[in-house]
Amino acid sequence: MVGFVVISHSAKLAEGVVDVTRMMADGVPIRAAGGLEDGSFGTSYDKICAAVSEIYTDDGVILMTDMGSAIMTAEMVMEAMEDKKLVLADCPLVEGAVAGTVCAVSGMSLEEIIEELSDLKK
């Protein structure tokens, strides 16, 4: 099953998004990677790497971000893990996480899920 890492400047926000996805898509590999190690606001390269490593399978992982440095840091993680199937979603964070995890639970592939998520912005 495709996995998800929710990246936010805020630990609470990332965890909240994960919680919301569990309402409709329990059982999807998903991790929150929000805030810095000391709990303050920011994006942590190490947290994102750890989250990806925890849930990664050959089905791949979709990274979801809130804004700005979350996107840039996610891109650097993907560059460092170039042997892994990782894609950065470009869609609203909460709606995308909910839609994406529902798609994953139904068995869709990473490519199919990204296609679905790209429709959310329209």
Next chain:
Amino acid sequence: MTDQSGLIGMLLAAGEEIEKQKLYLTELDNVTGDGDHGINMARGFDAVSKKLSTLEDKDIGTILKTVGMTLVSTVGGASGPLYGTAFMQAGKVLSGKNEIEMTDFLAAFDAAIEGVKMRGKSTVGEKTMLDAMVPARDAMVKAYGETGDVKAAFAAGIEAAEGGIEYTKTIIATKGRASYIGERSLGHTDPGAESFTFMLKAVSERL
């Protein structure tokens, strides 16, 4: 121009300057951003300073790449990926070198700028660190080409970077947090342009 230990001295000096300017940079960022640039950069360079003592026997490329990775992992804000990429790209150009000349420095500076542009999907005129970095690079290339004098080239670079900082006051931000406040960013300098210029000055004092 310098060798491994000279470079380490320059990086430590840059870090000390950032620590000194931490509150000033944070105040700047408070006005147009999320108020953490100085704190973030100081945290990043504190981690860099601790790492540097373990890198004395490494080549210059490795030193710079390690600085870059350390910044990405510790800064926490946008300047982490941006400066992180800058140092990593500079390090790639200087791979295997134990000494560098001015021409090496300028090539690495070029790569750093391209790295920031790629990472930030940005260019000059958007009120970012590039508005200090690019004029500095252009002035240094010109001055060094004309005089062959390293110190003169750095002086020209610093003057151009300071001009870049002043220029950022006159434009609206189209990148980063400040882009969300639109016209209210007018009249304020960009913190990234300022932190870059502080670092350039600190490095030039070690020449």
